[in-house]
Amino acid sequence: MTQPVSKAKNVAATERSALSPNKPLRIGLVEDRPEARESWARLINSFPDFACICSCVSGEEAVRVMPQEQPDVILMDIFLPRMSGIECTARLKALLPRVQIVILTAMDDKELVFLALEAGADGYLLKRTKPSDLRKALLEVLDGGVPMSSQIARLVIESFRRKSDTRDESARLSLREEQILHLLSQGYSNKMIADKLQLSVDTVCTHLKHVFNKLHVNSRTEAAIRYMATKAP
């Protein structure tokens, strides 16, 4: 689901590996169902290199607790009572720009997942993912990989197209980025795209990373505006 970017490594990941290579990864968990919360915590703790340092019942609690706990990765349920996982993601990303947020969803609905990605999530996982895949996915996210599939690529293109007339130049997709996204949406893999466009796979991945950064920058401001709008009487 995620495509690793070897060169454009995430800052948090580099810091972590440089400072304390043996220290387990600190995982925060936001999940409203107690049973699921416990299972996830146990599952994460069963990996030797991962540790679940805190688990929150609601988005509100997460916004309060997470800044003190400073986890490396937050696993966020998409459906939470009151403040949704998507809103919580946007607000946590504003508070902790370095933290990696992975959305957990029971349903494989890309449109829904994309909303979370737009709000600033770094990846998404189906709740039924096998533990081995879960571990791999988490490491990939830490490594700065971007969650990309043809469907997501299509939604990204769509999202930028919608905003194209209102945003400034810096938030627009470059020609190359659009080309790559288009090929992705047609079902081509990173490697095939690299061959087609005569680029290296790394360059393709870097482009994708940029796309996501632009997406996040756009959406976070938007999410903030939306949040303020809901606060207004």
Next chain:
Amino acid sequence: MVWHPPWSVESSVPLRLRLLRWGLLAFFPTIIWSGLRPNASAAEPSAAGEGLKATTADGDSNLTNLLGSWIWTDKTLDRQTCQFWREFEIPKAAQVTHARLVMTVDNEFTFFLDGRELGRGAEWRELFDYDITPLMSAGRHVLAVKAYNSSSFAGMVFGLRILLGGEKLIEVKSDRSWRIVPEEAKGWEKKATASKTWSEATVIAPFGSAPWQEVPVRINLMPTLQPIKVLFWQTGWFQLTLLSVSGVVILISLRLLAQLALHRKEQWLLRQERARIARDIHDDIGSRITQLVLHGEVMQSERPADAQTRLQLDRICEEARGVLSTMDEILWAVNPKRDTFEDFASFVCGYAEEFLKPTGILCLFDADPAVSDVVLNLPVKRALLMVIKEALNNAVKHSAATEVVLKIKWQSQKLMMVISDNGKGFDQSSARPCRNGLANMAQRVGELGGTCVICSAPGKGCRIEFSIPLKQTGRSAWTWLARFLKQFRLPRNQAAKLRPGETAEAHDPTR
């Protein structure tokens, strides 16, 4: 249709002025005559009578010949209303050349011919002279006079002379042949036949005798009366027909409207119900099975067990995952928020990608980016998904292809789908359709009114083409109008934020 003649009772003031002028011209005797009723017996028929001679249309100035007697009921009372009725007939072949009607009543009258009010008068000293030639057609006619006596003497004097071609003459005068209609009778002036209870009129005095012995002060020549032209849309039957036709049309429209509203309501309820089912599946079954998988995984990771137990646990988890992914499909199909063609194309591409990933077959999409907002209903959505699954399954099982191309297009009100592979293909004549589900596919598409074309030859891959006609429903003109208006209501960047499903409270997939 009450017709007020211009000389009706209301215009009494100018009439009096004219009367005064005439009176002065007619010398003293006339004034005395008019002032000394009823016993002024010595007055002479002077200037008024002379004027009359000059103005009569048919040249017959002898009013005594034209007019009948003064008639009334057997009793004369003050403030009495008396209703006179009479009928006459003009022979069928006769040609009316002239018809003159002269009358007056002491004190007031309203005169009807065939139920139509023709004139009013309130001056017994004057005669009212009507030319009713255009109204005289062959057949029966009804004369009716509603007379009123304010005080003392009362009477009506009346004369109708109809000249027919060939020197024939019909005369109707005021005499005993008139009937007196009781006051309480209704619609009597229109009645064609007299009731037996209507009594005969009583002759009070002949014209020219006491108490009205003199010729009148003047004769009021009334304008010629024309028949009321009834245009076809003014006729009763036409209006009735129009009314009933409009009534029927309104009823039909109301019925259709009600049906439409009911249909809308049904559709809305169906969508609500689908949303509820989706929510229930998601919230309850979905989360429970997910929990089941989690339990299994936790157990596997925490309890080192023997290989047999591990395998069993693994199977349970796999099975549960399978159930969950099937449920995803059902949820997608049931969720009314994912009903557009765009959603369909997106889901199909996602499905194909996931399905072909483990097989190593490259899946390329050519989904029309300019997809429309066409709404696919549940059966169409489901059938199309089944067909695509079948086609992909065939490709994986039989084709040995390395590449599958999936094309989805919206073309001239039709949903076009092409699934082609570069596999080994098959001989269409020898393929047994029942076995590889090709017939099944064609049947499903046929049920939706579409066509399914399968092209394949050994070594040339396989190409399956569907085209399904779909009506553009729901989001037609109104959507465009709404969008158009929204652009004006909000600044553009705000409008972009309000796209469906993106508001903060819309994160539930079904709400």
